[in-house]
Amino acid sequence: MPNPFIRKLERRFQLSEADRQALIQASTKVRHVPAGEDLISEGDVPDHVFLIQRGFACRYKILPNGSRSIVAYLVPGDMCDLHVAILGQMDHSIGTLSPCDVVAIPRETVEDLTTNFPTLNRAFWWAPLVDEATLREWLVNMGRRPADLQVAHILCEVLVRLQAVGLATENSYDLPITQVDLSDTAGLSNVHVNRVLQELRGQGLIVTKGRHMTIPESSA
Amino acid sequence: MPNPFIRKLERRFQLSEADRQALIQASTKVRHVPAGEDLISEGDVPDHVFLIQRGFACRYKILPNGSRSIVAYLVPGDMCDLHVAILGQMDHSIGTLSPCDVVAIPRETVEDLTTNFPTLNRAFWWAPLVDEATLREWLVNMGRRPADLQVAHILCEVLVRLQAVGLATENSYDLPITQVDLSDTAGLSNVHVNRVLQELRGQGLIVTKGRHMTIPESSA
DNA sequence: CGAGCAGTTGAGAGATGTCAAATACAGTGG
DNA sequence: CCACTGTATTTGACATCTCTCAACTGCTCG
DSSP: OOOHHHHHHHTTSOOOHHHHHHHHHHTOOEEEEOTTOEEEOTTOOOSEEEEEEESOEEEEEEOTTSOEEEEEEEOTTOEEOTTHHHHOSOSSEEEESSOEEEEEEEHHHHHHHHHHOHHHHHHHHHHHHHHHHHHHHHHHHHHHSOHHHHHHHHHHHHHHHHHHTTOBOSSEEEOOOOHHHHHHHHTSOHHHHHHHHHHHHHTTSOEEETTEEEOGGGGO | OOOHHHHHHHTTSOOOHHHHHHHHHHTOOEEEEOTTOEEEOTTOOOSEEEEEEESOEEEEEEOTTSOEEEEEEEOTTOEEOTTHHHHOSOSSEEEESSOEEEEEEEHHHHHHHHHHOHHHHHHHHHHHHHHHHHHHHHHHHHHHSOHHHHHHHHHHHHHHHHHTTTOBOSSEEEOOOOHHHHHHHHTSOHHHHHHHHHHHHHTTSOEEETTEEEOGGGGO
Protein backbone atom coordinates (compact mmCIF):
# COMPACT_ATOMS: atom_id res chain seq x y z
CA MET A 1 0.00 0.00 0.00
CA PRO A 2 1.33 3.40 -0.90
CA ASN A 3 2.19 5.88 1.78
CA PRO A 4 -1.16 7.38 2.88
CA PHE A 5 0.39 10.81 3.25
CA ILE A 6 1.50 10.78 -0.36
CA ARG A 7 -1.88 9.52 -1.38
CA LYS A 8 -3.56 12.37 0.41
CA LEU A 9 -1.31 15.03 -1.06
CA GLU A 10 -1.75 13.67 -4.55
CA ARG A 11 -5.45 14.35 -4.42
CA ARG A 12 -4.62 18.01 -4.44
CA PHE A 13 -1.04 18.50 -5.62
CA GLN A 14 0.85 17.28 -8.62
CA LEU A 15 3.84 15.57 -7.03
CA SER A 16 6.92 14.89 -9.08
CA GLU A 17 8.72 11.59 -8.78
CA ALA A 18 11.40 13.45 -6.84
CA ASP A 19 8.80 14.76 -4.39
CA ARG A 20 7.51 11.27 -3.82
CA GLN A 21 10.95 9.81 -3.36
CA ALA A 22 11.90 12.50 -0.88
CA LEU A 23 8.81 11.79 1.17
CA ILE A 24 9.37 8.07 1.11
CA GLN A 25 12.96 8.47 2.19
CA ALA A 26 11.88 10.70 5.04
CA SER A 27 9.37 8.14 6.31
CA THR A 28 11.44 4.99 6.56
CA LYS A 29 11.78 4.84 10.32
CA VAL A 30 8.38 3.57 11.40
CA ARG A 31 7.64 3.16 15.08
CA HIS A 32 4.87 1.04 16.58
CA VAL A 33 2.93 2.68 19.37
CA PRO A 34 0.25 0.91 21.42
CA ALA A 35 -3.11 2.53 22.10
CA GLY A 36 -3.40 5.08 24.83
CA GLU A 37 0.13 6.51 24.69
CA ASP A 38 1.15 10.11 24.31
CA LEU A 39 3.21 11.02 21.30
CA ILE A 40 3.63 14.57 22.52
CA SER A 41 2.52 16.24 25.73
CA GLU A 42 1.23 19.71 26.34
CA GLY A 43 4.15 22.02 27.00
CA ASP A 44 6.61 20.06 24.91
CA VAL A 45 8.76 21.73 22.28
CA PRO A 46 9.03 18.83 19.86
CA ASP A 47 12.08 18.62 17.63
CA HIS A 48 10.42 16.47 15.02
CA VAL A 49 7.05 16.07 13.38
CA PHE A 50 4.93 12.94 13.47
CA LEU A 51 3.28 11.32 10.53
CA ILE A 52 0.56 8.76 11.19
CA GLN A 53 0.83 5.73 8.94
CA ARG A 54 -1.70 3.44 10.58
CA GLY A 55 -4.24 3.76 13.38
CA PHE A 56 -6.03 6.65 15.02
CA ALA A 57 -4.51 9.34 17.19
CA CYS A 58 -5.93 12.57 18.52
CA ARG A 59 -5.16 16.02 19.80
CA TYR A 60 -6.61 16.49 23.24
CA LYS A 61 -6.56 18.50 26.40
CA ILE A 62 -7.26 17.49 29.97
CA LEU A 63 -9.28 19.94 32.04
CA PRO A 64 -8.66 20.76 35.68
CA ASN A 65 -11.61 18.57 36.65
CA GLY A 66 -9.96 15.65 34.91
CA SER A 67 -12.21 15.33 31.90
CA ARG A 68 -10.71 14.95 28.47
CA SER A 69 -11.60 16.95 25.41
CA ILE A 70 -10.57 15.62 22.01
CA VAL A 71 -10.16 18.47 19.56
CA ALA A 72 -8.97 16.62 16.48
CA TYR A 73 -8.46 13.19 15.03
CA LEU A 74 -5.27 12.19 13.33
CA VAL A 75 -5.80 9.42 10.84
CA PRO A 76 -3.31 7.77 8.48
CA GLY A 77 -1.77 10.39 6.26
CA ASP A 78 -2.08 13.16 8.82
CA MET A 79 0.95 15.04 9.98
CA CYS A 80 1.23 16.91 13.23
CA ASP A 81 3.09 19.89 14.52
CA LEU A 82 4.56 21.00 11.29
CA HIS A 83 4.71 24.54 12.50
CA VAL A 84 4.83 24.37 16.23
CA ALA A 85 8.27 25.91 16.14
CA ILE A 86 6.72 29.24 15.23
CA LEU A 87 4.26 29.09 18.09
CA GLY A 88 6.67 27.94 20.78
CA GLN A 89 5.39 25.08 22.86
CA MET A 90 2.49 22.71 22.43
CA ASP A 91 -0.85 23.96 23.75
CA HIS A 92 -2.25 20.43 23.77
CA SER A 93 -1.20 16.79 23.81
CA ILE A 94 -1.27 14.19 21.09
CA GLY A 95 -2.05 10.62 21.99
CA THR A 96 -2.95 7.37 20.27
CA LEU A 97 -6.50 6.08 20.35
CA SER A 98 -5.60 2.76 18.76
CA PRO A 99 -2.32 1.00 18.07
CA CYS A 100 -0.49 3.17 15.55
CA ASP A 101 2.42 3.11 13.16
CA VAL A 102 4.11 6.46 13.39
CA VAL A 103 6.99 8.08 11.61
CA ALA A 104 8.99 10.74 13.41
CA ILE A 105 10.64 13.10 10.97
CA PRO A 106 13.41 15.29 12.39
CA ARG A 107 12.92 18.99 12.08
CA GLU A 108 15.98 19.36 9.85
CA THR A 109 14.54 16.89 7.40
CA VAL A 110 11.32 18.87 7.24
CA GLU A 111 13.25 22.05 6.65
CA ASP A 112 15.23 20.34 3.97
CA LEU A 113 12.03 19.21 2.25
CA THR A 114 10.39 22.62 2.38
CA THR A 115 13.51 24.29 1.05
CA ASN A 116 14.23 21.94 -1.83
CA PHE A 117 10.77 20.82 -2.89
CA PRO A 118 8.47 23.78 -3.58
CA THR A 119 5.39 21.63 -4.06
CA LEU A 120 5.94 19.92 -0.75
CA ASN A 121 6.42 23.29 0.86
CA ARG A 122 3.02 24.37 -0.39
CA ALA A 123 1.53 21.10 0.74
CA PHE A 124 2.99 21.50 4.21
CA TRP A 125 1.34 24.87 4.57
CA TRP A 126 -1.89 23.64 3.12
CA ALA A 127 -2.40 20.74 5.55
CA PRO A 128 -2.73 22.81 8.72
CA LEU A 129 -5.18 25.11 6.99
CA VAL A 130 -7.37 22.13 6.31
CA ASP A 131 -7.01 21.14 9.94
CA GLU A 132 -8.16 24.59 10.92
CA ALA A 133 -11.22 24.38 8.69
CA THR A 134 -12.03 21.04 10.27
CA LEU A 135 -11.72 22.60 13.70
CA ARG A 136 -14.27 25.24 12.71
CA GLU A 137 -16.58 22.56 11.46
CA TRP A 138 -16.32 20.71 14.75
CA LEU A 139 -17.07 23.87 16.65
CA VAL A 140 -20.24 24.40 14.63
CA ASN A 141 -21.12 20.78 15.06
CA MET A 142 -20.72 20.86 18.79
CA GLY A 143 -22.39 24.19 19.32
CA ARG A 144 -25.46 24.01 17.22
CA ARG A 145 -26.44 20.44 16.54
CA PRO A 146 -28.36 17.95 18.63
CA ALA A 147 -26.44 14.91 19.81
CA ASP A 148 -27.61 12.52 17.12
CA LEU A 149 -26.68 14.76 14.21
CA GLN A 150 -23.44 15.61 15.91
CA VAL A 151 -22.33 12.00 16.24
CA ALA A 152 -23.53 11.25 12.72
CA HIS A 153 -21.49 14.17 11.45
CA ILE A 154 -18.34 12.86 13.09
CA LEU A 155 -18.87 9.40 11.65
CA CYS A 156 -19.37 10.83 8.17
CA GLU A 157 -16.32 13.02 8.41
CA VAL A 158 -14.20 10.03 9.31
CA LEU A 159 -15.58 8.17 6.31
CA VAL A 160 -14.57 10.94 3.96
CA ARG A 161 -11.14 11.33 5.48
CA LEU A 162 -10.39 7.64 5.33
CA GLN A 163 -11.61 7.48 1.75
CA ALA A 164 -9.06 10.13 0.90
CA VAL A 165 -6.29 7.76 1.89
CA GLY A 166 -7.84 4.62 0.54
CA LEU A 167 -8.80 3.14 3.89
CA ALA A 168 -12.54 3.12 3.39
CA THR A 169 -14.92 1.65 0.87
CA GLU A 170 -17.64 3.74 -0.63
CA ASN A 171 -19.64 3.54 2.57
CA SER A 172 -17.72 1.73 5.27
CA TYR A 173 -14.52 1.66 7.26
CA ASP A 174 -12.89 0.34 10.41
CA LEU A 175 -13.27 2.66 13.36
CA PRO A 176 -10.74 1.56 15.96
CA ILE A 177 -11.88 3.85 18.77
CA THR A 178 -14.19 3.40 21.74
CA GLN A 179 -17.47 5.04 22.57
CA VAL A 180 -15.70 6.89 25.34
CA ASP A 181 -13.35 8.40 22.78
CA LEU A 182 -16.35 9.40 20.72
CA SER A 183 -18.01 11.03 23.70
CA ASP A 184 -14.88 13.00 24.57
CA THR A 185 -14.94 14.18 20.99
CA ALA A 186 -18.56 15.17 20.89
CA GLY A 187 -18.61 16.66 24.35
CA LEU A 188 -21.31 14.21 25.42
CA SER A 189 -21.44 11.56 28.11
CA ASN A 190 -20.49 8.04 27.08
CA VAL A 191 -23.92 6.84 28.13
CA HIS A 192 -25.60 9.29 25.84
CA VAL A 193 -23.31 8.48 22.94
CA ASN A 194 -24.21 4.85 23.39
CA ARG A 195 -27.90 5.69 23.15
CA VAL A 196 -27.40 7.90 20.16
CA LEU A 197 -25.56 5.11 18.37
CA GLN A 198 -28.39 2.73 19.12
CA GLU A 199 -30.80 5.27 17.76
CA LEU A 200 -28.77 5.65 14.57
CA ARG A 201 -28.59 1.90 14.23
CA GLY A 202 -32.33 1.67 14.79
CA GLN A 203 -32.95 4.11 11.96
CA GLY A 204 -30.66 2.12 9.71
CA LEU A 205 -28.34 5.08 9.31
CA ILE A 206 -25.36 3.12 10.50
CA VAL A 207 -24.59 -0.57 10.67
CA THR A 208 -21.86 -1.76 12.99
CA LYS A 209 -20.23 -5.15 13.05
CA GLY A 210 -17.58 -5.12 15.73
CA ARG A 211 -15.31 -2.25 14.83
CA HIS A 212 -16.57 -2.03 11.29
CA MET A 213 -18.80 0.91 10.51
CA THR A 214 -21.11 1.08 7.51
CA ILE A 215 -23.10 4.15 6.53
CA PRO A 216 -25.61 2.94 3.93
CA GLU A 217 -27.04 6.35 3.07
CA SER A 218 -23.64 7.80 2.30
CA SER A 219 -23.78 6.39 -1.19
CA ALA A 220 -27.12 8.08 -1.83
CA MET B 1 -3.18 55.59 19.15
CA PRO B 2 -0.77 53.31 17.39
CA ASN B 3 -1.95 50.73 14.95
CA PRO B 4 -3.29 47.84 17.07
CA PHE B 5 -1.90 45.29 14.68
CA ILE B 6 1.59 46.66 15.12
CA ARG B 7 1.06 46.76 18.83
CA LYS B 8 0.08 43.12 18.87
CA LEU B 9 3.00 42.00 16.76
CA GLU B 10 5.46 43.93 18.89
CA ARG B 11 4.52 41.89 21.91
CA ARG B 12 6.15 38.96 20.24
CA PHE B 13 8.39 40.17 17.42
CA GLN B 14 11.11 42.77 17.26
CA LEU B 15 9.90 44.99 14.45
CA SER B 16 12.35 47.29 12.71
CA GLU B 17 11.34 50.82 11.88
CA ALA B 18 11.11 49.69 8.26
CA ASP B 19 8.70 46.91 9.25
CA ARG B 20 6.51 49.37 11.07
CA GLN B 21 6.54 51.86 8.24
CA ALA B 22 5.64 49.20 5.73
CA LEU B 23 2.68 48.12 7.84
CA ILE B 24 1.51 51.67 8.33
CA GLN B 25 1.74 52.39 4.62
CA ALA B 26 -0.26 49.29 3.88
CA SER B 27 -3.04 50.29 6.25
CA THR B 28 -3.85 53.80 5.15
CA LYS B 29 -7.12 53.10 3.41
CA VAL B 30 -9.54 52.66 6.33
CA ARG B 31 -13.14 51.78 5.63
CA HIS B 32 -16.04 52.23 8.02
CA VAL B 33 -18.43 49.33 8.19
CA PRO B 34 -21.66 49.36 10.20
CA ALA B 35 -22.62 46.48 12.48
CA GLY B 36 -24.14 43.37 10.98
CA GLU B 37 -22.49 43.48 7.57
CA ASP B 38 -20.53 40.77 5.87
CA LEU B 39 -16.94 41.52 4.98
CA ILE B 40 -16.56 38.20 3.21
CA SER B 41 -19.08 35.50 2.49
CA GLU B 42 -18.68 31.75 2.47
CA GLY B 43 -17.55 30.62 -0.95
CA ASP B 44 -15.75 33.85 -1.79
CA VAL B 45 -12.22 33.86 -3.09
CA PRO B 46 -11.09 37.15 -1.61
CA ASP B 47 -8.33 39.08 -3.35
CA HIS B 48 -7.30 41.04 -0.29
CA VAL B 49 -6.96 40.52 3.43
CA PHE B 50 -8.81 42.48 6.07
CA LEU B 51 -7.30 44.05 9.12
CA ILE B 52 -9.63 45.12 11.91
CA GLN B 53 -8.69 48.50 13.37
CA ARG B 54 -11.72 49.15 15.53
CA GLY B 55 -14.79 47.17 16.59
CA PHE B 56 -15.66 43.49 16.77
CA ALA B 57 -16.13 41.14 13.85
CA CYS B 58 -16.49 37.38 13.74
CA ARG B 59 -16.10 34.28 11.66
CA TYR B 60 -19.37 32.44 11.45
CA LYS B 61 -21.39 29.85 9.62
CA ILE B 62 -25.10 29.56 9.09
CA LEU B 63 -26.61 26.10 9.41
CA PRO B 64 -29.32 24.66 7.19
CA ASN B 65 -31.84 25.24 9.99
CA GLY B 66 -30.94 28.91 9.96
CA SER B 67 -29.03 29.11 13.22
CA ARG B 68 -25.75 30.91 13.38
CA SER B 69 -22.55 29.59 14.85
CA ILE B 70 -19.76 32.03 15.64
CA VAL B 71 -16.42 30.26 15.50
CA ALA B 72 -14.03 33.16 16.16
CA TYR B 73 -13.92 36.78 17.19
CA LEU B 74 -11.88 39.32 15.30
CA VAL B 75 -10.88 42.21 17.49
CA PRO B 76 -8.70 45.22 16.67
CA GLY B 77 -5.31 44.05 15.52
CA ASP B 78 -6.64 40.82 14.02
CA MET B 79 -6.09 40.00 10.40
CA CYS B 80 -8.16 37.62 8.38
CA ASP B 81 -7.65 35.33 5.46
CA LEU B 82 -3.95 35.74 5.13
CA HIS B 83 -3.66 32.33 3.60
CA VAL B 84 -6.99 31.57 2.07
CA ALA B 85 -5.36 31.52 -1.31
CA ILE B 86 -3.74 28.21 -0.45
CA LEU B 87 -7.01 26.67 0.64
CA GLY B 88 -9.13 27.90 -2.23
CA GLN B 89 -12.41 29.44 -1.21
CA MET B 90 -13.74 30.56 2.14
CA ASP B 91 -15.39 27.85 4.22
CA HIS B 92 -17.12 30.45 6.37
CA SER B 93 -18.24 34.07 6.39
CA ILE B 94 -16.83 37.06 8.19
CA GLY B 95 -19.20 39.70 9.46
CA THR B 96 -19.16 42.69 11.77
CA LEU B 97 -20.71 42.47 15.22
CA SER B 98 -20.30 46.17 15.92
CA PRO B 99 -19.42 49.15 13.77
CA CYS B 100 -15.87 48.58 12.58
CA ASP B 101 -12.95 50.34 10.98
CA VAL B 102 -11.43 47.95 8.52
CA VAL B 103 -8.41 48.07 6.27
CA ALA B 104 -8.44 46.01 3.10
CA ILE B 105 -4.93 45.15 2.00
CA PRO B 106 -4.57 43.91 -1.58
CA ARG B 107 -3.05 40.50 -2.00
CA GLU B 108 -0.09 41.92 -3.91
CA THR B 109 0.75 44.18 -1.02
CA VAL B 110 0.71 41.25 1.34
CA GLU B 111 2.97 39.30 -0.95
CA ASP B 112 5.25 42.27 -1.18
CA LEU B 113 5.45 42.49 2.60
CA THR B 114 6.15 38.81 3.11
CA THR B 115 8.83 38.85 0.44
CA ASN B 116 10.67 41.93 1.57
CA PHE B 117 10.23 41.89 5.33
CA PRO B 118 11.27 38.58 6.86
CA THR B 119 10.03 39.45 10.32
CA LEU B 120 6.60 40.31 8.96
CA ASN B 121 6.61 37.09 7.02
CA ARG B 122 7.13 35.16 10.22
CA ALA B 123 4.50 37.21 11.96
CA PHE B 124 2.00 36.52 9.20
CA TRP B 125 2.47 32.80 9.62
CA TRP B 126 2.37 33.06 13.37
CA ALA B 127 -0.99 34.81 13.60
CA PRO B 128 -3.11 32.03 12.10
CA LEU B 129 -1.42 29.48 14.36
CA VAL B 130 -2.54 31.50 17.33
CA ASP B 131 -6.03 31.56 15.84
CA GLU B 132 -5.92 27.82 15.57
CA ALA B 133 -4.89 27.43 19.20
CA THR B 134 -7.79 29.68 20.16
CA LEU B 135 -10.13 27.53 18.13
CA ARG B 136 -8.99 24.47 20.08
CA GLU B 137 -9.56 26.31 23.30
CA TRP B 138 -13.09 27.20 22.25
CA LEU B 139 -13.78 23.62 21.35
CA VAL B 140 -12.71 22.48 24.80
CA ASN B 141 -14.71 25.24 26.35
CA MET B 142 -17.84 24.34 24.49
CA GLY B 143 -17.55 20.62 24.90
CA ARG B 144 -16.62 20.16 28.47
CA ARG B 145 -17.64 23.14 30.54
CA PRO B 146 -20.99 24.08 32.03
CA ALA B 147 -22.63 27.19 30.67
CA ASP B 148 -21.50 29.59 33.38
CA LEU B 149 -17.82 28.69 33.13
CA GLN B 150 -18.07 28.74 29.40
CA VAL B 151 -19.40 32.27 29.23
CA ALA B 152 -16.92 33.38 31.88
CA HIS B 153 -14.12 31.91 29.83
CA ILE B 154 -15.16 33.82 26.76
CA LEU B 155 -15.33 37.07 28.69
CA CYS B 156 -11.87 36.51 30.14
CA GLU B 157 -10.39 35.66 26.78
CA VAL B 158 -11.69 38.88 25.34
CA LEU B 159 -10.14 40.78 28.24
CA VAL B 160 -6.73 39.30 27.54
CA ARG B 161 -6.95 39.86 23.83
CA LEU B 162 -8.00 43.46 24.20
CA GLN B 163 -5.24 44.08 26.73
CA ALA B 164 -2.76 42.90 24.12
CA VAL B 165 -3.75 45.78 21.91
CA GLY B 166 -4.17 48.36 24.63
CA LEU B 167 -7.95 48.42 24.53
CA ALA B 168 -8.58 47.17 28.04
CA THR B 169 -7.59 48.21 31.52
CA GLU B 170 -6.26 45.68 33.96
CA ASN B 171 -9.75 44.30 34.51
CA SER B 172 -12.25 45.96 32.22
CA TYR B 173 -13.11 46.72 28.63
CA ASP B 174 -15.91 47.71 26.28
CA LEU B 175 -17.76 44.74 24.85
CA PRO B 176 -19.73 46.00 21.86
CA ILE B 177 -21.69 42.82 21.17
CA THR B 178 -25.13 41.60 22.14
CA GLN B 179 -26.20 38.67 24.27
CA VAL B 180 -27.44 37.00 21.12
CA ASP B 181 -23.94 37.22 19.69
CA LEU B 182 -22.61 35.69 22.87
CA SER B 183 -25.10 32.86 22.72
CA ASP B 184 -24.23 32.07 19.10
CA THR B 185 -20.64 31.91 20.27
CA ALA B 186 -21.23 29.67 23.24
CA GLY B 187 -23.75 27.45 21.52
CA LEU B 188 -26.38 28.36 24.10
CA SER B 189 -29.77 29.99 23.82
CA ASN B 190 -29.91 33.73 24.32
CA VAL B 191 -32.26 33.23 27.25
CA HIS B 192 -29.81 30.99 28.98
CA VAL B 193 -26.90 33.32 28.34
CA ASN B 194 -28.93 36.08 29.91
CA ARG B 195 -29.46 34.00 33.02
CA VAL B 196 -25.84 32.99 33.19
CA LEU B 197 -24.79 36.62 33.02
CA GLN B 198 -27.16 37.48 35.83
CA GLU B 199 -25.68 34.64 37.83
CA LEU B 200 -22.15 35.89 37.22
CA ARG B 201 -23.22 39.40 38.19
CA GLY B 202 -24.87 38.03 41.30
CA GLN B 203 -21.65 36.35 42.35
CA GLY B 204 -19.75 39.56 41.74
CA LEU B 205 -17.61 37.91 39.09
CA ILE B 206 -18.55 40.48 36.50
CA VAL B 207 -19.84 44.02 36.71
CA THR B 208 -21.57 45.52 33.72
CA LYS B 209 -22.42 49.13 33.14
CA GLY B 210 -24.01 49.41 29.73
CA ARG B 211 -21.50 47.96 27.34
CA HIS B 212 -18.66 48.20 29.80
CA MET B 213 -17.50 44.93 31.31
CA THR B 214 -15.45 44.70 34.49
CA ILE B 215 -14.01 41.45 35.83
CA PRO B 216 -12.90 42.24 39.39
CA GLU B 217 -11.25 38.90 40.11
CA SER B 218 -9.08 39.07 37.01
CA SER B 219 -6.53 41.14 38.88
CA ALA B 220 -6.32 38.52 41.62
C1' DC C 1 -43.45 60.18 20.77
C1' DG C 2 -43.15 55.74 18.51
C1' DA C 3 -40.61 51.84 16.50
C1' DG C 4 -37.47 48.46 17.00
C1' DC C 5 -34.05 46.02 19.12
C1' DA C 6 -31.84 44.33 23.36
C1' DG C 7 -32.53 42.57 27.66
C1' DT C 8 -35.40 40.19 31.16
C1' DT C 9 -38.89 37.07 33.25
C1' DG C 10 -41.83 32.86 33.90
C1' DA C 11 -43.45 28.29 32.99
C1' DG C 12 -43.08 24.00 31.11
C1' DA C 13 -40.94 20.60 27.86
C1' DG C 14 -37.09 18.10 26.33
C1' DA C 15 -32.45 16.76 26.09
C1' DT C 16 -28.51 15.23 28.37
C1' DG C 17 -25.90 14.00 32.57
C1' DT C 18 -24.98 11.06 36.64
C1' DC C 19 -24.87 6.97 39.14
C1' DA C 20 -24.89 2.23 39.63
C1' DA C 21 -25.34 -2.21 37.99
C1' DA C 22 -25.61 -5.84 34.38
C1' DT C 23 -23.94 -7.81 30.27
C1' DA C 24 -20.77 -8.71 26.46
C1' DC C 25 -16.15 -9.15 24.81
C1' DA C 26 -11.09 -9.86 24.28
C1' DG C 27 -6.86 -11.26 25.89
C1' DT C 28 -4.20 -14.08 29.34
C1' DG C 29 -2.52 -17.77 31.87
C1' DG C 30 -3.30 -22.40 33.18
C1' DC D 1 -9.68 -25.41 25.44
C1' DC D 2 -11.35 -23.01 29.56
C1' DA D 3 -11.79 -20.08 33.43
C1' DC D 4 -10.43 -15.37 34.66
C1' DT D 5 -9.72 -10.53 34.44
C1' DG D 6 -10.20 -6.12 32.82
C1' DT D 7 -12.24 -3.22 29.57
C1' DA D 8 -16.13 -1.82 26.63
C1' DT D 9 -20.91 -1.64 25.97
C1' DT D 10 -25.57 -1.55 27.50
C1' DT D 11 -29.59 -0.70 30.61
C1' DG D 12 -32.56 1.66 34.01
C1' DA D 13 -33.90 5.33 37.02
C1' DC D 14 -33.57 9.74 38.18
C1' DA D 15 -31.63 14.52 38.55
C1' DT D 16 -30.60 18.72 36.27
C1' DC D 17 -29.41 21.60 32.83
C1' DT D 18 -30.74 24.01 28.91
C1' DC D 19 -34.22 25.05 25.46
C1' DT D 20 -38.51 26.90 23.71
C1' DC D 21 -42.19 29.91 23.68
C1' DA D 22 -44.35 33.88 24.80
C1' DA D 23 -44.79 37.99 27.09
C1' DC D 24 -43.02 42.12 29.13
C1' DT D 25 -39.65 45.93 30.09
C1' DG D 26 -36.33 49.26 28.99
C1' DC D 27 -33.41 51.73 26.09
C1' DT D 28 -31.94 54.20 21.78
C1' DC D 29 -32.64 56.61 17.91
C1' DG D 30 -35.20 58.83 14.43
